[in-house]
Each structure stands twice: as C-alpha cells, then as structure tokens.
Amino acid sequence: MNSPSSSRPGRCAQCQRPLARCLCPLIPSIEAACPVLILQHHSEARHALNTARLAYLGLQGTALWVGEHFEDLEARLAQARQPVLLFPGPEANVVESVPQDEKPDLIVVPDGTWRKARLILHSNPALQELPRWLLPEGEVSRYRLRKAPDPQAVSTLEAIVRVMQIMEPGRDFSPLLRPFEHLIEEQIQAMGLDTYQRNYPTST
Structure with a gap:
C-alpha cells in the first residue's frame, strides 16, 4: 500500500x-456523509485523470489506498459496523435513499478499469462478503475522455459524489466535480477539438 502523498519532481x-x-485552488473541502475507503489499483495512481485522488483530497473522511492486495483491509473492515461495497453485482441493491438508521459507517470503492477493479475484488476476498450498493441510473458521465462499455458507467469521483448526495440530499456535493471538469477541459484543449471529436464522436 503506497502513500497517497508521494510526489514527483x-x-x-x-x-x-x-x-x-x-488543481488545488479548485479542490473544495467537504465533510463526507460517511467515511469512504478508495482502493485504487496501482496502475491508476499516475493516470492523468486520477479522479480517485480528487475525491480523496476534496472529501473529508476519505482514505486512499493504492495497490492490488491490501493486507490491512480485513482489520479496517472489522472496525466498521455496517460497511458496504459500492460496486455492481448480481446481489447489489440499487441505492436510491438511505434512512438514518441504515446509514453505513464505511463505503468501500474500488478504483480502476472494470478489469482492474475486479482484480481488486478477487485479490481481497473480504470485499466479496460485503453488502453491495449499485447507483441508480442517472446522468451520463462527464468523463468524456474514457470509453466505457456501459453508458451508465461513471468515474470514481462521480460515483462518490452521487452516493454522498443520495445519503444527504439536503447538502451540495457538486463542488467536488469542479477540478474534474477543469481537468477534462484542459485535456480536450491539449489534444485539439478536431482530434477529440474524431476519437470521442458521441461525447459532443
């Protein structure tokens, strides 16, 4: 498990x-509706669009672990009374509202491509024992620079923002998306609009 604070020259x-x-001037500091543990596949840590890190920096109460097999995971899960896994599956429950007495005290979010996220689940059997949450169908992802097999697929940051908003609908978690949107626009400008439209024709 690598330190999320490591940096390069x-x-x-x-x-x-x-x-x-x-991006730091755009990153807010918002208290989480519930502690979040992001398990980021190590291959994602240096990705230009690292949305898990934006969630970690902007949402108080979020931990970011980087790796594939996490030795400390079982101990962390044992500290929680009602942990849940935010990941689709045949037994996942669509979370549309969360009564106060059913609030989890830890949400675990695998971060990576679908294949890499499944590798994390396979490498950490304790995750497979957790109740699963699935986000309801909603807005199309703003992650316009990554092709996903499912039009309902969203980035890790977007998934976390949505689940926070479901848990506490009276609060506004959308400022967490500001650096993400800025970063996407910056990447599109760098590649050029023509190149972007050729590679992502359905995103405009």
Missing part, C-alpha cells in the same frame, strides 16, 4: 499535477 505534492497546472 516538478509536480504538486497534493494533486500531483504539474506545478503550472495545479
């Missing part, structure tokens, strides 16, 4: 973006 120690394009 010439990059911000927090958001890990190049210093000239640091």
